[in-house]
Amino acid sequence: MSLPVSTPFDLTSRSIAYFSMEIALSPSLPTYSGGLGMLAGDTLRSAADTGAPMVAVSLVHRRGYFRQHLDAVGQQTESDVPWSPETTLPGAGKVITLQMQGRELLLRAWRFDVVGVTGHIIPVFLLDADVEGNDPWDRHLTDHLYGGDTYYRLCQETILGLGGIAILNALGCRPEVHHMNEGHAALLAIGLLEEHLQGAPLRDASEADIQAVRQQCVFTTHTPVPAGHDQFGLDQMYQVLGHDRATAIDRTGCLHNGLMNMTYIALRFSRYVNGVAMQHGKVSQDMFPSYPIHAITNGVHAATWLSQPFQQLLDTEVPAWRTDNQYFRSVYGIPAATIAATHRKGKLRLFAEVQNRTDQRFDPNVLTLGFARRVATYKRASLLFHNPARLEAIAEKIGGLQILFAGKAHHADNAGKGLIRDVFSAAANLTSSALKIVYLENYDWELGALLTQGVDVWVNTPRRPYEASGTSGMKAALNGVPSLSILDGWWIEGCAENVTGWAIEDGETEAEEAASLYDKLENSIAPMYGNPAAWAAMQRHCTAINGSFFNTHRMLAQYFGNSYYPSVATPETIAASASTIAIQDAVLV
Numbered sequence: 001m002s003l004p005v006s007t008p009f010d011l012t013s014r015s016i017a018y019f020s021m022e023i024a025l026s027p028s029l030p031t032y033s034g035g036l037g038m039l040a041g042d043t044l045r046s047a048a049d050t051g052a053p054m055v056a057v058s059l060v061h062r063r064g065y066f067r068q069h070l071d072a073v074g075q076q077t078e079s080d081v082p083w084s085p086e087t088t089l090p091g092a093g094k095v096i097t098l099q100m101q102g103r104e105l106l107l108r109a110w111r112f113d114v115v116g117v118t119g120h121i122i123p124v125f126l127l128d129a130d131v132e133g134n135d136p137w138d139r140h141l142t143d144h145l146y147g148g149d150t151y152y153r154l155c156q157e158t159i160l161g162l163g164g165i166a167i168l169n170a171l172g173c174r175p176e177v178h179h180m181n182e183g184h185a186a187l188l189a190i191g192l193l194e195e196h197l198q199g200a201p202l203r204d205a206s207e208a209d210i211q212a213v214r215q216q217c218v219f220t221t222h223t224p225v226p227a228g229h230d231q232f233g234l235d236q237m238y239q240v241l242g243h244d245r246a247t248a249i250d251r252t253g254c255l256h257n258g259l260m261n262m263t264y265i266a267l268r269f270s271r272y273v274n275g276v277a278m279q280h281g282k283v284s285q286d287m288f289p290s291y292p293i294h295a296i297t298n299g300v301h302a303a304t305w306l307s308q309p310f311q312q313l314l315d316t317e318v319p320a321w322r323t324d325n326q327y328f329r330s331v332y333g334i335p336a337a338t339i340a341a342t343h344r345k346g347k348l349r350l351f352a353e354v355q356n357r358t359d360q361r362f363d364p365n366v367l368t369l370g371f372a373r374r375v376a377t378y379k380r381a382s383l384l385f386h387n388p389a390r391l392e393a394i395a396e397k398i399g400g401l402q403i404l405f406a407g408k409a410h411h412a413d414n415a416g417k418g419l420i421r422d423v424f425s426a427a428a429n430l431t432s433s434a435l436k437i438v439y440l441e442n443y444d445w446e447l448g449a450l451l452t453q454g455v456d457v458w459v460n461t462p463r464r465p466y467e468a469s470g471t472s473g474m475k476a477a478l479n480g481v482p483s484l485s486i487l488d489g490w491w492i493e494g495c496a497e498n499v500t501g502w503a504i505e506d507g508e509t510e511a512e513e514a515a516s517l518y519d520k521l522e523n524s525i526a527p528m529y530g531n532p533a534a535w536a537a538m539q540r541h542c543t544a545i546n547g548s549f550f551n552t553h554r555m556l557a558q559y560f561g562n563s564y565y566p567s568v569a570t571p572e573t574i575a576a577s578a579s580t581i582a583i584q585d586a587v588l589v
Contacts, residue, residue: 022037029088057124067081072424096170370451
């Protein structure tokens with residue numbers, strides 16, 4: 001079998017470099033863990049569709065994130081997901097040397113081409129430390145996504161930032177803009193500062209030198225959860241980065257509470273910083289009051305997450321949707337009953353997969369809720385079971401209720417693993433035959449697509465204000481699926497009550513919020529579901545209203561107009577970035 005060969009490619013015209021620790025490139029490549037990687041992949045797919053002059057950098061993650069295994073009581077165990085870039089991807093043709101841990105580290109890169117609908121390519125370079133000549137321990141540094149201890153993580157983030165700058169230089173790519181997708185990539189700023197100083201010691205860097213680097217960098221922060229902002233001890237900083245780099249980080253004000261903080265490095269060296277939803281921008285501004293924080297709300301790549309039946313429908317009825325997602329608004333020209341029938345095809349496909357995986361048979365005529373996401377305590381996977389007796393009573397009253405759960409807890413998150421067991425336990429203790437609950441193993445790209453394309457209602461119950469954005473509900477909306485969610489993250493912008501979904505009202509206690517969830521389910525959702533014409537109208541609202549805004553085509557246009565090149569924004573990018581959907585009474589009757 002012949003190995004892939006890298007075709008010649010001119011990188012000199014690529015003016016924007018996108019750095020992300022994880023990127024979901026293909027269902028067959030385990031180079032992502034969850035929402036951050038999915039967002040990165042969707043961003044690059046939209047960049048390819050719209051002809052953006054971008055290039056991307058990540059790590060190869062030879063052993064992936066992990067495959068989840070669940071036993072009969074919901075106890076999670078993990079196994080590696082090894083893959084071979086040598087037999088899968090072409091090489092970039094360059095090996096660079098990085099000074100790290102007081103020794104030389106050799107790095108090579110593999111190339112994955114994201115190909116857009118018009119044939120435009122976004123090359124993604126995956127850095128790999130498994131190179132002959134490296135220290136045996138170093139050869140495993142690009143094996144596990146979010147694996148190892150803090151020392152291992154700092155080495156990985158050094159490879160991403162400093163190694164990423166070096167590999168682009170070696171390939172002849174000199175971007176004008178470097179986009180840090182979360183703080184993992186912040187050390188690229190130190191690499192740019194070294195480059196700017198042309199061999200002079202970093203300790204000699206002036207404020208003017210720092211400003212020169214700032215003009216090349218933009219930063220997107222994705223989390224209001226403190227644990228999401230990576231920080232490392234000073235001993236590790238000096239050991240991994242060396243005295244000159246570590247001292248420079250200290251002198252430029254990038255330490256926080258006596259620790260090396262990747263977010264503060266990114267903030268210090270970026271000319272534009274944004275959160276990933278309107279509310280998240282405000283929360284981030286409160287967290288980092290010394291820096292101006294903007295907001296660009298996330299989106300999803302429509303062609304990736306729309307079911308095949310919906311894609312076929314839109315190709316016929318709204319053929320321009322693939323290159324201009326604002327045409328989702330034209331879904332109002334399609335009969336609502338057609339939208340409902342198209343969604344039902346996704347529901348049947350999902351239920352066939354559920355039966356194949358679990359031998360459980362779900363009824364396509366019964367209201368079905370979906371709850372699937374990374375399992376963390378603030379996401380409160382078990383809020384649905386706060387009052388199990390009431391949940392059972394609702395299921396009996398409305399003629400049945402089906403709930404599908406999925407989600408992985410990080411391998412070191414024992415509290416998250418406990419939440420999975422709690423869901424299993426709650427489901428096992430229910431006695432009503434009207435309520436059916438299944439937890440699906442190994443939540444990944446393909447299962448996520450099936451769920452968001454097939455359930456009737458997407459449920460999200462985070463503890464405010466810890467949901468930065470969330471994108472799974474956006475994927476559901478594209479497929480005509482309304483959300484029942486806490487008003488946090490994207491849902492503050494996407495919720496039109498009884499039109500695109502329902503808001504779980506804020507409460508002083510979890511009991512109050514659970515009561516609101518039950519009230520909406522019993523008194524608003526179930527009655528509408530029992531009225532096929534009203535439900536079909538809501539499905540069409542979800543696709544037309546939320547689909548035309550919460551997509552990465554719109555999001556990327558805002559990055560170009562507001563972040564990458566704000567002084568040279570074109571009328572087209574301004575129009576695209578200003579395409580907030582106004583809900584007009586005339587179309588909602």
